[in-house]
Amino acid sequence: MLKELFQGFWAALARIILRNRILILLLIVAVTVFLGFQWKHMRFSNTEANVLPDDHPETVQYNAFVDLFGQEDNAIVLAVRDSLLFLPDNFNRWNKLSKQFQAVPEIDFVVSTDNLQELVKDNEKQEFILQPLIKSVPDTKEKVAEIKNHLFENMPFYENLIFNKKSGTVRTVIYLDKDILNTSVRNEFILNDLETLVKNFEEETSLDVRVSGMPYIKTWNNKIITSEIGKFILAALAVTSIIFFFFFRSFRATLISMCVVIIGVMWAFGVLGLFQYEITILTALIPPLIIVIGIPNCIFLINKYQQEVKKHGNQALSLQRVISKVGNATLMTNCTTALGFATFIILDSDLLKEFGIVASINILSIFLLSLLIIPIVYSFMAIPKDKHLKHLRKKWVDRFVSWMEHLVRNHRIAVYITSILVLVTSIIGIYQIQITGSRIEDLPKDAKFFKDIRFFEEEFDGIMPVEVVVDTKQKNGVLKPATLRRINQLSDEIDETPELSKPVSIVNLVKYSKQAFYNGIPKYYQLPTSQENTFIMDVARKSSENGNLLESFVDSTGQTARMTTFMRDVKTTRMEEIEEDLIESIDKIFPAERYNVYMTGKALLFLKGTKYLTKNLLLSLAFAIGLISIFMAYLFRSFRMIIISLVPNLLPLVITAGLMGFLGVPIKPSTILVFSIAFGISVDDTIHFLAKYRQELMANKWQIKKSVYNALRETGVSMFYTSIVLFFGFSVFIISSFGGTKALGGLVSATLLFAMLANLILLPSLLLSLERSIANKTVLKKPQIDILPKDDEKAHGK
Numbered sequence: 179m180l181k182e183l184f185q186g187f188w189a190a191l192a193r194i195i196l197r198n199r200i201l202i203l204l205l206i207v208a209v210t211v212f213l214g215f216q217w218k219h220m221r222f223s224n225t226e227a228n229v230l231p232d233d234h235p236e237t238v239q240y241n242a243f244v245d246l247f248g249q250e251d252n253a254i255v256l257a258v259r260d261s262l263l264f265l266p267d268n269f270n271r272w273n274k275l276s277k278q279f280q281a282v283p284e285i286d287f288v289v290s291t292d293n294l295q296e297l298v299k300d301n302e303k304q305e306f307i308l309q310p311l312i313k314s315v316p317d318t319k320e321k322v323a324e325i326k327n328h329l330f331e332n333m334p335f336y337e338n339l340i341f342n343k344k345s346g347t348v349r350t351v352i353y354l355d356k357d358i359l360n361t362s363v364r365n366e367f368i369l370n371d372l373e374t375l376v377k378n379f380e381e382e383t384s385l386d387v388r389v390s391g392m393p394y395i396k397t398w399n400n401k402i403i404t405s406e407i408g409k410f411i412l413a414a415l416a417v418t419s420i421i422f423f424f425f426f427r428s429f430r431a432t433l434i435s436m437c438v439v440i441i442g443v444m445w446a447f448g449v450l451g452l453f454q455y456e457i458t459i460l461t462a463l464i465p466p467l468i469i470v471i472g473i474p475n476c477i478f479l480i481n482k483y484q485q486e487v488k489k490h491g492n493q494a495l496s497l498q499r500v501i502s503k504v505g506n507a508t509l510m511t512n513c514t515t516a517l518g519f520a521t522f523i524i525l526d527s528d529l530l531k532e533f534g535i536v537a538s539i540n541i542l543s544i545f546l547l548s549l550l551i552i553p554i555v556y557s558f559m560a561i562p563k564d565k566h567l568k569h570l571r572k573k574w575v576d577r578f579v580s581w582m583e584h585l586v587r588n589h590r591i592a593v594y595i596t597s598i599l600v601l602v603t604s605i606i607g608i609y610q611i612q613i614t615g616s617r618i619e620d621l622p623k624d625a626k627f628f629k630d631i632r633f634f635e636e637e638f639d640g641i642m643p644v645e646v647v648v649d650t651k652q653k654n655g656v657l658k659p660a661t662l663r664r665i666n667q668l669s670d671e672i673d674e675t676p677e678l679s680k681p682v683s684i685v686n687l688v689k690y691s692k693q694a695f696y697n698g699i700p701k702y703y704q705l706p707t708s709q710e711n712t713f714i715m716d717v718a719r720k721s722s723e724n725g726n727l728l729e730s731f732v733d734s735t736g737q738t739a740r741m742t743t744f745m746r747d748v749k750t751t752r753m754e755e756i757e758e759d760l761i762e763s764i765d766k767i768f769p770a771e772r773y774n775v776y777m778t779g780k781a782l783l784f785l786k787g788t789k790y791l792t793k794n795l796l797l798s799l800a801f802a803i804g805l806i807s808i809f810m811a812y813l814f815r816s817f818r819m820i821i822i823s824l825v826p827n828l829l830p831l832v833i834t835a836g837l838m839g840f841l842g843v844p845i846k847p848s849t850i851l852v853f854s855i856a857f858g859i860s861v862d863d864t865i866h867f868l869a870k871y872r873q874e875l876m877a878n879k880w881q882i883k884k885s886v887y888n889a890l891r892e893t894g895v896s897m898f899y900t901s902i903v904l905f906f907g908f909s910v911f912i913i914s915s916f917g918g919t920k921a922l923g924g925l926v927s928a929t930l931l932f933a934m935l936a937n938l939i940l941l942p943s944l945l946l947s948l949e950r951s952i953a954n955k956t957v958l959k960k961p962q963i964d965i966l967p968k969d970d971e972k973a974h975g976k
Contacts, residue, residue: 192501192553196494199554206550210441213448220447221362222400223456229787229847231526236786240778243647246733247740249356250643251780252286254368254391255634256376257349268383269322270315272348275379279352284367290350291329294336297694306694334703335690338638338680347637354393368397388630390641392780395618398627402915403462410466411443413910418473418903425899426480430559435476438551442468442544449536449543459916460533468540470907471515471859474900475548478504478866481896483552484562493561497553505549507869510809511862512545517805518858521798527791530798579894582938583887590943597940601829604836611839613792613846617642617784618747620848622915631747639679640744642781646672646681646764647740649774654736659711662688664767665741666705671763672741675756677748683741684731745781750846753785788847795850802854803828806861818948823868826941827861830932834925843925848918852925859904859926860933863897867937871945886942894938901934 195202230237243250256275262268273292280288295308311329316322329336330343341348358364372394376387415436423432443465455461482504486496519541522534585593621628634641646668650661666685673680689703692710696702732739745753760777768775803824810820831853843849870893874885908930911923 188502188506189498191505192498195501195550195553196497196557199557202550202554206441206547210444210448213445213452216448216451219451219454221454221456222404223458229527229529229791230783234526234786234790236778236783239647239776240783243645243740243778246647246738247645247730249359250645250742251392252354252356252359254352254354254372254389254394255349255638255641256352257347257388257634257637258385259345259347259388259633259637260385261346262383263348263385264319264322264326266317266319266322268385269325270317271379271383272350273312275375276350278375279350279372282367282371284355284358284363284371286353286355288350288352289340291325291340291348292350294329294333294340296333296698297335297690298698299694306691332698332700334700335686335693339682342637345637349638352391359393364393365397365400368394369401388633390627390630390634392641392643395621395627395631395641398625399459399621402622402625403457403459406914406916406919407457407462407465409913410463410910411469413913414466414469414907415439417906417910418469421903421906422473422477425477425902428562431480434552434555435473435480438476438547439469439472439544441551442472442540442547445543445547446536446540449539453532453536455532455536458529458532459919460529461536463911463919463922464533464537464540466907466910467537468544470904470910471512471541472544472548473903473907474862475508475512475545476552477899477903478508478896479548479552481899483556485892487562491561493557497557500553501549503873507866508545508549510869511865512541514806514809514861514865515858516541517809518802518854518861521802521805521854524801525794525798527794530791530795578898579891582894583890585939586890586942586946587887590947593939593943597829597936600833604832607836607839608832609839611835612749612751612844617781620916620918623917625915635746638744640677640746642745642747642784643779644678644743644745644777644781645740645779646743646760646775646777647738648768649738651772651774652737656684656732656736656739657688659706659708661739661773662705664773665739667767668763669741671767672743672760675759677746677752677756679744681741681743682731684739687731749844750785750788753781757782757785791847792845792850795847795854799850799854799857802857806857819868822941822944822948823861823864825944826936827857827864827933829936829940830860830929831857833932834929837928838925843921846918848916849921849925852922852929855922856926856929856933860930860937863901863934863937864941866897867893867941883946886945890938890942897934897938901930904930905934 258272263272269291273290276288276290276292279285280293292312294311296311297306298309299305300307311333312325316325330341337343339351354364354367358367372389376389379385380387418439419432419436422435423429426432446465446468450457450461450464479500483496483500486499487493490496516538519534519537522530523538525531525534618628618631621631631641648656648661648665650656650658655661662685665683669681669683669685672678685705689705692706693699693703695710745756748756757777764775764777807820807824810823811817834852834856837843838845838849867889871885871889874888875882878884878888905927908923908927911919911926914920914923
C-alpha cells in the first residue's frame with residue numbers, strides 16, 4: 179500500500195510539474211525576488227564567536243569578570259623597533275601620532291611615551307602625584323636620549339608595557355571605546371582612520387610600524403573572509419562549469435546547470451538575511467557549497483534525461499521519467515547530505531547551529547530547484563540531438579567502468595585484501611593524530627597582521643590575554659599585606675612560564691608606590707616590608723589620583739583584584755599544561771577558605787571552546803552515522819544491508835583520519851568538520867547505486883550478479899561524474915588564506931575520492947560475495963519505499 183502510494187506520488191508530481199511549467203517558474207522568480215530583498219539584512223560578524231554555551235561555567239566566569247572590569251581585549255598596540263625612532267623629529271612624530279589617536283572619538287584613551295605619567299612623592303602634602311614623563315618637546319638628541327634613559331632605567335613599572343629594554347622596542351597602546359568593540363564602527367576606524375594615520379607616519383619617518391591586538395586581528399580576519407566569499411563563488415562556478423562541460427560537451431546543459439546553482443546561491447544569501455544570521459567563517463562557505471553540491475543533482479537529472487532520449491526518443495516520457503525515477507533517489511541523497519549538516523543543529527554552539535540550519539535548508543532547496551527547473555526548461559527546448567548524447571558513448575568512460583567491473587568480477591579477493599591493508603595502515607596513522615590547535619595557526623600566514631602577531635610575541639611575549647581574578651571575600655582585602663604577597667608570589671610563578679608575559683596587577687602599582695616613596699630609585703621597585711607598608715599605603719590612600727590608578731587593577735570595593743598576563747601562540751596541549759600548573763600554584767598560594775581565585779580570558783575561552791567543540795563534533799558525526807543508518811534501515815529493512823551500505827562510507831573516513839596522522843594534520847574544529855560533511859555527501863553514491871540495484875533486481879527477477887553489473891554500468895558514469903565535480907569543487911577551498919578552510923577543502927576532496935572508489939568497487943564486491951544470503955534474507959523482503967515507479971515496473975514486465 180505504502181509502496182503504491184509513493185509510486186503514485188512521484189508519477190503525480192511529474193504530471194503537476196510538467197502541466198504547470200509557467201506557474202512554477204513564476205513561483206521560483208517570486209521566491210527569488212523575496213529572498214533577494216532579504217539580502218539587506220545580511221551582515222558580517224564583528225564579534226568573535228564563543229563556541230561555549232552561555233551557561234557553561236567558563237562563560238559564566240568570563241562574563242562575571244567583564245561585569246567587574248570590562249572587556250579585556252579592547253587594546254590595539256603599535257610598536258617600532260628601530261634606533262632611528264629616537265631621533266628628535268621621529269620621536270616627536272611618534273608622540274604626535276599618539277595625540278592624533280587620542281583625538282579620534284572611537285578611542286577611549288591612549289598610553290604612550292607622549293602621555294606617560296611618573297609617580298612621585300610630594301613631600302609637603304605627603305601624597306603621591308603623577309607628573310608627565312615629557313614636560314616639554316625634546317628638540318635635541320640629548321633631550322630624547324635623556325627621556326629614553328630615564329624611561330628604560332628608572333621606570334620598571336612600564337617595562338613590557340611600553341618598552342622592551344633588551345631590544346629598544348617602544349610601543350603605544352590604544353584602548354578602543356568598549357561600546358564600539360563589536361560593531362562595524364570598529365572596522366571602519368581600523369581600516370580607514372588607523373591605517374591612514376599609520377601610513378602617513380611611516381611615509382614621513384621611513385619607520386616600520388607593527389600593529390596588532392585582538393580588535394585589529396578580528397577586523398582584518400573579517401575583511402579577508404568577506405573578500406574570499408566572492409572568490410570562492412567564482413572559483414566554484416568556474417571549476418564546476420568547466421568540468422560539467424568537459425563531461426557533457428553541451429553549452430545549454432552547462433548554462434542550465436549554472437542558472438540552477440546561481441539561483442541556489444541567491445537563495446542561500448536570502449536565507450541568511452531572512453534569519454538575520456551573521457556571515458562568519460563557516461556560513462561564508464555555504465554559497466560555494468551549494469554550487470558544489472547542486473551540480474551533482476544537475477548531472478544525475480540531465481544524464482538520466484539524455485539516457486532516456488537515447489533509449490526511446492520520446493521527450494515527454496523522458497522528462498516524466500527524469501522526475502519519477504531519479505527524483506526519489508535524488509531526494510534521498512540530498513536528505514542524507516542535509517542530515518550530515520543538520521547534525522550541527524544539536525550542538526550548543528551558535529556558530530555551528532546557524533551553519534547547520536542554513537546549510538541543510540539550502541541543500542534541500544537546491545534539490546527542489548534542480549528537480550523543477552531542469553525538466554521544465556528542457557520541456558521548452560528541442561529534443562537533444564545526437565551530438566548532445568555523444569558523451570554517453572565516450573570510450574575512456576566505458577574503459578573506466580569496464581575496469582571497475584573487471585575488478586569486481588575477477589579480483590574481489592584482491593579488493594578485500596587491499597581494503598584490509600589500507601584499513602590497518604589507516605588505523606596506525608590514526609594513533610599518530612594529535613588533538614590540538616592554536617588560536618592563530620589557521621590565520622593567513624602571509625598576511626601582514628599575522629607577521630605582526632609573531633613580532634609582538636617575540637617582543638612582548640604574546641597578545642592573547644589571560645586573567646587571574648582574586649576575590650578576597652572581604653571589602654578592601656586586596657590591599658592587605660598578606661594578599662599582596664600572595665599575588666606577588668603567583669606573579670613570580672607566571673613570570674617563570676616562558677609562554678606567558680610578565681603579569682600586571684595591583685602589586686606593580688604598590689611596588690611603584692614604594693619606588694616613588696624612595697624618590698624614584700629603581701632598586702626600591704619592590705613590595706613594602708611590614709614596617710614600610712603602613713605609611714606607604716597611608717600615603718597612597720591620601721593621593722588624589724589613587725582611585726584612577728587602582729580602578730584598572732581592583733574593583734570599586736577593594737575586594738577583588740585582577741592579574742593580567744598575555745600568552746604566546748601555543749598548541750592547546752601546552753595551554754592545558756600551563757593552565758594545570760597555574761591552578762596548582764593558585765591552590766598552593768591562596769587558601770580556598772580565604773580566597774576565591776579563578777582564571778579566565780579570551781585565551782582560556784579558546785582552549786575550553788576547542789575541547790568542547792571537538793567533543794561535540796565527534797558526537798555530531800556519531801549522530802549523523804546513526805541517523806543515516808536508521809534511514810538505510812527504513813529503506814532496506816535489513817541489518818546486513820545497513821552494514822554493507824555503511825562500510826564503503828566509513829572506510830574513506832578512516833583512510834582520511836589515517837592520512838591526517840601520517841601528514842601531521844591535527845584534530846581541531848576546522849578539520850573535524852570534514853568527517854560529518856564528507857560522510858553526509860559520500861553516502862549519496864551508495865544510495866544511487868543501491869537504488870539502481872533494486873530496480874535491476876526487480877527487472878531481472880532477483881538475479882544478483884546481473885543486477886549488480888547492470889547497476890554498476892548505468893550508475894558508474896554518473897557517480898564518476900559527480901565525484902569528480904565534488905572533488906574539484908571542494909578543492910577550490912584550498913585557495914583560501916585560512917588554514918582551516920584549506921584543510922576542509924583538501925580533506926573533504928580526498929575523502930570523497932576514496933568514497934567514490936569504495937562505492938564503485940568495494941560495495942558491489944560485498945553485494946556479490948553475500949549474494950545468496952542477501953537473496954534469501956533481504957531482497958525478497960518488500961521495502962516500504964520502492965524506488966522503481968509503477969509505470970517502469972510494467973515496462974520491465976513486472
